Amino acid sequence: MTTLNSPMALPSLTLLGQSLLSGLFIGALYGLLGLGLSLCWGMLRQINLAHFALAFLGAYLTYQLAGAGMDPLATLAVVVPCFFALGVLMHWVFARFSVSAFNSLLVTFGLTAIIEALIQWIWTADFRRMESAYGEVKFRVGALYVGLPELLTLGMAVALSLLTWVWLRYTYSGKAMRAIAEDAPIAAAFGVNVRGLSLMLSGLSAAFAGVAGLCLALSYTLAPGQIYAWLGVVFAAVMLGGLGNPLGPLVAGIVIGVSEALTMAFTAPAWAPLVSFSLLIVVLLARPERI
Amino acid sequence: MRRRALAGFAAAGLALSAVPFFGLPAFYESFLYLVFHWIVLAVSWNILSGYSGYFSFGHGAFFGAGMYTTATLATKAGVPFLWTLPAAALVAAAFGIALGAVVFRLPRLRGELFALLTLAVTFVLATIVLNTPIDGGPGLVLSAVPLPAIGPSPSSTFYLLGLALALATLWIAREIQRSKLGTGLFAIHDDEDVAEVLGVPTYRYKLAAFGVSCGLAGVAGGIQAMFISYVTVGETFSIAVPLYVVLMSVLGGSRHWFGPAVGAAVVTALLYAFTASDYAVAGRAAVGMILILVILFLPEGIFGQAVRALDRRRVSAAPAIDAADLPAPAAAAPGKGEGKTLLEARGLSKAFHGVQALAGVDLEVRRGEILGLVGPNGSGKSTLINVVSGHFRPDSGRILFEGRNLAALQAHRIARTGLARTYQIPRPFAHLSVLENVALPAMFGRDALPRAEAEREARRWLAFTGLAAKATALPGELNLHQRKFLELARALASRPGLLLLDEVFSGLTHAEIDDAIRLIRAIRAQGATIVFVEHVIRAVMELTDRIVVLSYGRVIAQGDPRAVMSEPDVVAAYLGKPHA
Numbered sequence: 105m106t107t108l109n110s111p112m113a114l115p116s117l118t119l120l121g122q123s124l125l126s127g128l129f130i131g132a133l134y135g136l137l138g139l140g141l142s143l144c145w146g147m148l149r150q151i152n153l154a155h156f157a158l159a160f161l162g163a164y165l166t167y168q169l170a171g172a173g174m175d176p177l178a179t180l181a182v183v184v185p186c187f188f189a190l191g192v193l194m195h196w197v198f199a200r201f202s203v204s205a206f207n208s209l210l211v212t213f214g215l216t217a218i219i220e221a222l223i224q225w226i227w228t229a230d231f232r233r234m235e236s237a238y239g240e241v242k243f244r245v246g247a248l249y250v251g252l253p254e255l256l257t258l259g260m261a262v263a264l265s266l267l268t269w270v271w272l273r274y275t276y277s278g279k280a281m282r283a284i285a286e287d288a289p290i291a292a293a294f295g296v297n298v299r300g301l302s303l304m305l306s307g308l309s310a311a312f313a314g315v316a317g318l319c320l321a322l323s324y325t326l327a328p329g330q331i332y333a334w335l336g337v338v339f340a341a342v343m344l345g346g347l348g349n350p351l352g353p354l355v356a357g358i359v360i361g362v363s364e365a366l367t368m369a370f371t372a373p374a375w376a377p378l379v380s381f382s383l384l385i386v387v388l389l390a391r392p393e394r395i
Numbered sequence: 396m397r398r399r400a401l402a403g404f405a406a407a408g409l410a411l412s413a414v415p416f417f418g419l420p421a422f423y424e425s426f427l428y429l430v431f432h433w434i435v436l437a438v439s440w441n442i443l444s445g446y447s448g449y450f451s452f453g454h455g456a457f458f459g460a461g462m463y464t465t466a467t468l469a470t471k472a473g474v475p476f477l478w479t480l481p482a483a484a485l486v487a488a489a490f491g492i493a494l495g496a497v498v499f500r501l502p503r504l505r506g507e508l509f510a511l512l513t514l515a516v517t518f519v520l521a522t523i524v525l526n527t528p529i530d531g532g533p534g535l536v537l538s539a540v541p542l543p544a545i546g547p548s549p550s551s552t553f554y555l556l557g558l559a560l561a562l563a564t565l566w567i568a569r570e571i572q573r574s575k576l577g578t579g580l581f582a583i584h585d586d587e588d589v590a591e592v593l594g595v596p597t598y599r600y601k602l603a604a605f606g607v608s609c610g611l612a613g614v615a616g617g618i619q620a621m622f623i624s625y626v627t628v629g630e631t632f633s634i635a636v637p638l639y640v641v642l643m644s645v646l647g648g649s650r651h652w653f654g655p656a657v658g659a660a661v662v663t664a665l666l667y668a669f670t671a672s673d674y675a676v677a678g679r680a681a682v683g684m685i686l687i688l689v690i691l692f693l694p695e696g697i698f699g700q701a702v703r704a705l706d707r708r709r710v711s712a713a714p715a716i717d718a719a720d721l722p723a724p725a726a727a728a729p730g731k732g733e734g735k736t737l738l739e740a741r742g743l744s745k746a747f748h749g750v751q752a753l754a755g756v757d758l759e760v761r762r763g764e765i766l767g768l769v770g771p772n773g774s775g776k777s778t779l780i781n782v783v784s785g786h787f788r789p790d791s792g793r794i795l796f797e798g799r800n801l802a803a804l805q806a807h808r809i810a811r812t813g814l815a816r817t818y819q820i821p822r823p824f825a826h827l828s829v830l831e832n833v834a835l836p837a838m839f840g841r842d843a844l845p846r847a848e849a850e851r852e853a854r855r856w857l858a859f860t861g862l863a864a865k866a867t868a869l870p871g872e873l874n875l876h877q878r879k880f881l882e883l884a885r886a887l888a889s890r891p892g893l894l895l896l897d898e899v900f901s902g903l904t905h906a907e908i909d910d911a912i913r914l915i916r917a918i919r920a921q922g923a924t925i926v927f928v929e930h931v932i933r934a935v936m937e938l939t940d941r942i943v944v945l946s947y948g949r950v951i952a953q954g955d956p957r958a959v960m961s962e963p964d965v966v967a968a969y970l971g972k973p974h975a
Contacts, residue, residue, distance in 0.1 A: 151507055201691045206450070206506050210641065210690050213452075217638055217683030221676045332634050336515035343508070374526030381519050384512075388501055 118247045123365040129254035131341075131354075131361025133323075136261040136316045137334060138342040138353030139268065140309030146348020147285035148302055149205045150198055154212035155313050156338070157219035160331050162187060162317020164227055167234045167326060176236045176322060177256075183314040191310025192303045199302070216331065224328045232326045239322065253322035260315055261354055268308075268350035281305060285348055337364075340380035344387055359383075400569065408562050415551030424550040426667060428622065431557030432615055433663045435564045436636065437643035437655035439611035442568055443604040444641075445649030446577060448584035449506055453494075453513030455636030456520045457487040457609035461616025463524060466535040466626045476540055480617045487613025488606045495605040499598055514637065521632035534627035537620060556618050561656075564611050568652035571607070575838055575846070580604055581650075582835055585824035592784050594810035594839030594889065635679075639666075642686045648699025650826065657698045737762040737924050738783070738893055743792035743802075744948075745775075745782055752778040753789070754948035760893065760926055765919055767939035767956065768928045771969055775948040776928040777819065780895050784816045785809040796893065813841045815891035819898040819928075821878040823870035829881060830866040833857055833888045840889025849888075856884040860914065876907045880914070887918065894918070896927035900934050912937055932960075944968065 137159055144150045162183050169179040194215075197203075203211060241252035272278040283291040284298050292298045320326065338353075341360055345352020360383060364376040415424060436458060444450045461483035468474040468482055498512055524530045546552040571577045579600045582590035591597045620626050639662060640655075647658025662682065669678025689696070695703065738760040745753040752775045760766050768776050781787045783794055785806030794801040801809050815836065823832050830853055837849035844852060857863045860880040865873060873881060879899055886894055899915075900908050912934055919925060929935050935942060936956055943953040946968040952959045959965060 151511075197691075203690070206510075207690050207694075209507055209510055210450075210645065211687050213638065213641065214683035214686035214690075217634075217686070218680045221680035221683070224676050225680075329629070332518065336518045339511050339515065343511075372526070374522065377519055377522040381515055384515075385497060388498075388508075 120369060121246075121248050123369040124362060125248055125250065126254075127362035127365025128358055129258055129361070130364070131358030132254075132258040132261040133316070133319055134334075134338050134341045134357030134361055135265060135345075135354030136257065136312070136319060136357075137338045138345065138357055139261075139265055139350065140312035140316075141338065142342045142345060142347055142349065142353045143268070143305060143312075144309045145205075145342065146346075147281060147305060148195065148198075150195070150203070150208040150212075150306070151205060152194075152212050152309065153209055153335075154194075154215040154219060155309070156331050156334055157216040157223075158187065158190070158310055158313040159316040159320060159334075160223060160326065160328070161219055162314040163321040163324075163326050164223055164232070164317075166318050166321040167227075167232055170234050170236055170321070176234065176238060176318060180315065180318060183317065184311045187310040187314035188307040191307035191313075194310065195303050195306030198306075199299070220328050220331055227326075227328075229328055234321045234326075236322065251323070253319070256322065257319040260319065261357075264312060264315065265350050265354045272350060277301060336377065337380040340384040343384060404562055404566055408558065411558050412555055415546045415548070415554055421548060421550035424548075424554040428550070428553045428557040429667070430660055430663045431554075431561040432619060432622075433639065433643065433659040434561045434656045435557070435615040436612055437640045437647070437659040438561075438564045438568045438652065439608045439615070440640040441608075441644045441649055441652070441655045442571055442611075443580075443601070443608040445644050445655065446572065446580035446584065447601055447604060449601065450510045450641065451513040451605075451608075452510045452637040452641070453516045454608075454612055454640050455632055455634070456513070456517040457491050457612040458616040458619075458636050459517075459520065459524070459631040460487040460490050460609075461613030462620040462626055462631050463529055463535070463616075464613065465617035465620045466537055467529060469537055469540040469621070470535055475543075476621055477543055480614050483613040483617030484610040485613075487616065488610035491609030492602055492606045495602045499601050499605075517632050517634075517637070521628050524632070525628040530626075530628055534625060535620075537624045537626065540621065540624075542621065553618070553622050560611075560614055560618065565652065565656060567607065567611070571604070572652045576600055576603060578831075578835060578838060578846075581827060582824050585826050586822050588786060589818070589822045589824070590835075591806040592786060592810060592816060593836040593885070594807045595835075596805075596807045598805075638682065638686075642682055642689075644696075646685065646689050646693075646696055648696030648702065650695070650699055651702055654696050654698040654702075658696065661697075735762050736760070737797065738926075739793075739795045740779075740783070741793045741795075743779070743782060743794065744790045745778055745787060746790055751948050753782065753792075755792070756945070756948065756950055758943060758950060760924060761941075762924055763919075763922065764940045765915070765925045765927070765938050767935045767942035768926055768945065769930075769932075769935060769942055770945035774945040774968070776945055777897055778948075779945070780816055780897050780926075780928060783809075784814065784895060807839070810836070810839065810889065811841050811843075813890070813892035814895070815840070815886040815889050815893075816895040817879075817882040817886045817897055817899060819901060821870075821875075821882045823873075823878060823881055823885070825870055828867050828869060829862060829873070830854065830857065832870060832881060833884045836885055836889040840891070842890060852890075853884075853888050856888045859887070859917070860884040875902055876904075876910075879903065879911070883914065887923075892924065894923050894925045896925060896929075898928055898930065900929060900931040908934060936960075 137156070141152060141155045144152050165183050166176055166179045169182060170176045198208060238252045238256070243250045243252070272282055280291065280296040281301050283294070283296055284301060288298050337360060341353045341357040344360070345354070345356035360380045363383065364379045367379050368376050436454065440451065440454045464483040464486040465476070465479040468479040469476055474482070494513070494516060498509060525532060542549055542552060544552060546555045579590065579595040579597070582593070582595055583597050583600065587597055643658035643662050644655040645658070646661065647656065648654030666678050666682065669675060669681065693700065736759050740756055740758040743753050743756040744751070756775070756779060768779065770776055778787070782789045783801060785801065785804060789802050792802060796812055796814060799812060801812070824835070827835070830850060833853035833856055834846070834849040837844045837852045838846060854863065854866065857866055860883055862877060862880055862884060865877065870878060870881060883899065899911055903911060908931060915925065915938055939956050941954060942956045942959050944951050944959060944965050951968060952962050952965050
């Protein structure tokens with residue numbers, strides 16, 4: 105109640121804090137969505153446009169299963185293995201037809217259209233919102249509110265990014281994976297199981313899309329057309345973060361999310377989508393070798 | 396050829412424009428309008444993306460820019476509908492050129508990045524339009540805008556407008572494919588760096604193609620705005636436009652101006668069949684499925700495959716070219732000013748992330764000589780060639796060639812000063828025939844010959860290098876030896892004053908090296924000045940007048956080949972220092 109006495113300064117600070125926080129949380133989701141994309145693009149040279157469609161498919165599956173009475177977190181036990189298999193299958197097709205980086209973009213563009221149609225067919229084009237106990241839980245930190253779904257998203261994004269980083273850096277198979285990214289034929293000549301590891305990475309990326317889907321379902325209203333809404337920002341985060349770098353999308357995603365939140369707070373919400381694009385252009389112009 | 400094609404276009408136009416006067420139901424006219432509409436979008440997209448290989452996923456943005464230009468001008472400013480169309484073209488083209496001016500400036504922007512950036516632009520534009528007074532949310536209604544009565548009914552007016560634009564677009568696409576611009580774009584598709592080094596102004600060409608492509612999409616958008624009469628952001632900037640145009644072009648064949656038109660007709664009919672039977676969603680899934688299957692199984696597209704089959708039959712019927720009938724090639728005038736400095740490098744430096752590839756190289760090349768550039772691996776020989784030919788900019792230093800400082804010029808301008816190079820690993824344009832490969836530098840080099848003359852010139856050099864029988868083959872059908880000679884023929888076709896050869900002999904057999912030595916002597920006999928980088932010491936000793944030895948990016952010795960090769964410093968650079 106004391107805030108009422110100082111009419112201008114304090115409320116705007118709270119607002120600023122709240123918008124910074126929401127920027128952090130949405131940035132975490134950008135990072136989570138970008139993680140699988142970045143790994144596939146950087147290490148397997150495949151640009152998986154269908155990653156977004158997969159995430160939404162995961163979100164709708166979570167929505168469906170939760171509607172049938174399952175705990176949203178428990179749906180991961182179903183979604184993750186299914187998506188892993190899907191990712192493996194996808195890479196198998198790419199490897200079988202030796203699809204180039206560019207053609208993988210076209211093929212997954214087609215796949216996106218198919219998945220979008222599938223979603224629309226099953227769940228219609230209407231907006232869907234998952235009801236869950238998690239959505240109600242809110243913590244209060246000082247003057248700021250933090251929702252449980254957002255916290256879960258941040259937690260999963262950080263955990264998965266860090267785990268992937270540790271895997272790539274400290275384990276034998278992770279190092280082998282990095283060798284494949286450098287030069288697959290040479291890695292194969294040194295006894296690395298290129299085929300198996302590539303299939304696994306592709307499966308892992310798709311599984312990450314499934315996890316991102318859960319987070320989408322927890323915090324957002326779903327519609328098939330929304331698939332494309334995330335595309336620009338997340339690709340910007342992937343490119344800014346450096347391809348194949350597991351921590352890159354998260355860091356870049358949070359930078360973008362916070363910048364967007366600040367833009368919204370200081371100008372109009374309408375201009376937020378320009379932030380990621382401008383950042384990307386600036387980085388491309390200033391340090392093109394980064395990508 | 397051109398007159399016949401023009402007559403064909405006119406005849407097709409006349410015949411098709413008579414259709415509305417036969418009293419066809421409006422429904423058919425509208426369907427045919429949609430076919431024309433998609434032909435315009437797919438064929439215009441193909442001008443940049445099919446020819447040069449830079450796939451734009453942002454065609455919807457330019458189409459939408461045209462739509463909103465017409466809608467805004469017609470509803471808010473009261474501009475007559477037909478007058479809004481040039482404005483739609485201008486706005487879309489200006490938008491495309493502005494975007495291209497930024498993204499094409501990035502050094503070697505990869506195709507995937509271009510595709511994603513253009514896709515992102517679509518959504519950025521949608522956001523701007525939605526949140527500003529241009530649209531503001533509710534959409535724009537054009538039903539009150541008067542439609543000029545071009546045909547007997549509104550639907551026939553749209554039919555005629557669509558037909559006119561489709562024919563114009565096809566004509567433009569055809570002319571571009573056959574022009575120098577088209578040749579340059581196809582070269583960019585295969586190897587942009589090499590195209591630039593051979594004299595193709597890659598930046599300007601991509602920009603020009605992008606501008607034309609976007610402008611045509613803009614007009615199509617303008618007409619479409621009037622056709623649907625209610626313009627909304629959601630419908631305009633959807634993923635449908637890029638998805639369909641990519642599919643249509645890939646399905647029809649993106650290496651020919653007519654391919655996308657075939658794809659557009661097929662896909663539009665297909666989509667229509669689905670929509671008519673209430674399975675619009677299934678239709679989109681089918682389109683996605685077809686895109687996947689075409690990429691995996693039919694990479695050249697329906698029309699592309701057909702054209703190639705036809706070409707093959709035509710080629711086998713063509714008479715073989717007899718090398719003996721051709722006049723001997725006449726290169727740059729020999730003997731003039733022999734011994735004077737032709738090229739002079741001063742203090743040339745270039746570092747890559749801390750590796751000093753060139754550390755202040757001073758060098759001169761005299762007119763009419765063969766200069767050998769030798770040195771151990773990593774001594775900076777290839778970097779030197781790359782810097783002189785403009786592939787890399789030097790960090791510091793000057794390169795004077797006939798009085799001009801090459802260090803400040805773009806690679807395609809360097810090519811026009813009369814300097815040509817070969818690559819150590821041959822880099823022919825994979826989808827152009829051997830003849831087209833060699834004709835290209837003659838078209839873009841110092842003399843900028845017209846196509847017919849450039850091909851005559853190319854045939855001479857093919858005969859000279861013994862490749863005349865392979866003129867119609869694709870580079871992939873040649874063996875290494877032939878590809879090295881193709882590299883040479885391509886460098887010679889621009890009649891360079893200075894020829895830079897990067898390891899022509901590596902990988903050749905003993906007998907092939909003899910061949911190559913004879914060839915280089917013949918080139919020299921016609922007065923060309925040659926710098927060549929070489930590891931094959933026998934060739935160096937037999938051919939060069941003078942050699943320059945590089946080590947760690949510096950010149951450590953130069954002069955008479957035999958004397959230089961026995962200098963202790965040179966021996967040490969190659970073999971290491973003796974341990975006493």
